[in-house]
Amino acid sequence: MRIAVDAMGGDFGPGITIQGAVQASREFGLEILLVGVADIVKKEFDRVRPSGSKVTIIDAPEFVGMGEGLFSIRRRGRSSIRVGAQLVKERQAEALVSMGNTAAVVYISRKVLGALQGVNKPALSLLVPTLRGLTLLLDVGANANCVPEDLEQFAVMGKIFMTQVMGCRNPTIGLMSIGEEETKGNDLTKKAFERLQASSLNFIGNLEGKDLYSGKADIIVSDGFTGNVALKVTEGVVETFFHIARREIMKDFFAKIGLLLMKKHLKRVYKKIDYSEYGGAQLLGLNGVCIIGHGRSNPNAVKNAVRLARDFVANRVQERIQEEIAKTALAGGGSGAE
C-alpha cells in the first residue's frame, strides 16, 4: 500500500512529520510518498537516516501555512496538499495524510477528489475521548450549512467508519441538540430527528452538549457549524481552566508541592483527553482517503495517522459508504423534498 504524506504540514515543521512517516513505513511495511519542497524534505529525511523504510520524495514547490486563510489557499496551485491530493486522484497513492491547515486540506481535497457518488457533502469527523471510550463527532467544520438529509448521511458514514475501522458493533447514534425530548431543537434537527428515527440506524435520539464527553452514543451527528463550535469551546474551556488553576496554585507553596506530586498523573489525564493521540480527523464520503492529523502531532501521532489511513484503505471504508448511501437512498431516505 502506498500512502502520500504532506511533509510540510504540522506545527513543529517537516522534521517531526517526516520522522513519524518513516517510522510508519518501517513498522507497517508501507510505501510512503513524502510530498513537499524537495530540498527541505531531502535534508530532513537524510537527518533521520532511515533503514528499512520505503520512502520516495515527491516535489511540491509551494506549501500552505498553518494560519493561512482561504484566499491564499486558493492561490497556491502547487502546494504539498494539492500535489498529495492529486496523487490520490491519479491512484499513485491510496491515501493522503496531512498534519497541515485543516481548512486547506478540507477545501483542496474536496476540490481535487470530490464526493463519492450519492454523498451530498463529505464530512469531517473526529474521535473524541469520553468517560467510556471514544465517540465519533461529525461534522466538525467542513459544512457550515446543512439540510436534514445531510445529517442522516453523516450518521450512515459515521456508522461505516465505526464498524469497519474501530470495530464497534451496531454503533449507537445521537443527534446533537438542546434537550433530549423529541420536540427540542431547531428546524434542522427536528427534521433530521424524524429521518433518523425512520431509518434502520441504531438511533438513540437527541443528545445535549454535555453528552459529547459522556459516552452516551458511539456517534454524534451535527451540522458542521455547531460541531465546530462544540469542539472549539472544549479547547477554550481546557485552556482557561489550566490557566486559572495555574495562577491560583502558584500563589501558595503547599499547593505548588501538591501540583508537583500530581504532575505525572495530570499528564496522563491530559494524554487521555488529548485528541491528537487518536490518529486524527477523517474526511468521510470523499472520493479518496484523506486523514488530517492534529497540527500538534509528535512523530508518534503522525505514525498513528498513517496507520489510520492504512486501516481506512484496507477496510474499504469509502466504498462501503457509497454502497450504504445507495441503499439508504433506495429505502426512501434519498434526496426527497425538504
Place this chain on the structure above:
Amino acid sequence: MRIAVDAMGGDFGPGITIQGAVQASREFGLEILLVGVADIVKKEFDRVRPSGSKVTIIDAPEFVGMGEGLFSIRRRGRSSIRVGAQLVKERQAEALVSMGNTAAVVYISRKVLGALQGVNKPALSLLVPTLRGLTLLLDVGANANCVPEDLEQFAVMGKIFMTQVMGCRNPTIGLMSIGEEETKGNDLTKKAFERLQASSLNFIGNLEGKDLYSGKADIIVSDGFTGNVALKVTEGVVETFFHIARREIMKDFFAKIGLLLMKKHLKRVYKKIDYSEYGGAQLLGLNGVCIIGHGRSNPNAVKNAVRLARDFVANRVQERIQEEIAKTALAGGGSGAE
C-alpha cells in the same frame, strides 16, 4: 421595590431559596413576595425566623419540577412561576426571580409577559467567567431558530445590560462563528456579520468557540441553539475532566496527598468558573424583568439573583432596550427583508 421570588424552584428545595430571599430583603431593604405552595412556604419561612425582612407569602397551589418537559409545564396553570409572572404583569411586583426549571421560566414568562415593543425575540443571556472578567453570552437557549436581525437585536440588548447593570463602557461585541475571517460561518452568521458591521455597535467581528472563555469580547451573540450547545459542552468537559482526573489520582498515594494540598485552591478555581456565583441568567427584551438563577444556587446565590433583579429594575434595563431597539429600527436596522 417589590420582587417576586419563586419559592418552589431550585435543586435544594424551598428552604434554601427562602433563606436567600429573606437575606436579600434584609440586606437590600427590598419587599419580597414569596410565591409557592402556602403551607410549605410558611413552614420553611417560620424556620428561618427572619427579623427585619419584609416578606409576604403568595399562594400558588402548583409547581413545576426541575426535570419536567414542556407538555407538563403547559398543564400547570397555577404554578409558582406562572403566578409570579402574573404578579409582574399586574405590576404587583417589579421583577420575578426563579431558581426553577429554565425552560419553564422562559416559556411561561414569555407567554405571560410577552416581548417589548420592537423586540422580535426575548433572549436568555448569561455571564460566563473568562480569563479577563465576565463575558455575556446570548442567546443561550430561548430561541433555537434565529434570523440575522435577531442576532443584531441580541447585540443591542446585551449592550444595554452590560452598560447599565455591569458598568461596562462601550462593550465590545463578537459574533460566535467558526473562524475569524469575515467569510467564515453559516448563512445566518454571514448575514448577521454584515448587519453588525453596518451598525453603530462596537462590533469586533467573528469569534470562535475557544474565545468564549478568553475574554476577547464583552458580549458574544449567537443563535440560541449554538449558544446552548456551547454552554452545555462546557459543563460536560468540566465534569468529564474532574471525573477522569479523580480516577487517575486515586490510584496513587502521592497524587492523593498532592490533591489534598491543592484542594483549597482548586475549590477557589471552581468558584471562579462556576456561573451560579454570578447571579443568574437574564431574559432580555421581555416586557417585565425576569431573572433565572442556577438550580444549584445556595442562599448566597439566591441573594445575588435578587440583587441582580433590583439592579435591572433600578437601571430601567428593559425600557432602555425598547428605546435602543426603536432607534436601531429607525437607523435602518429594522425588519428589512432577509
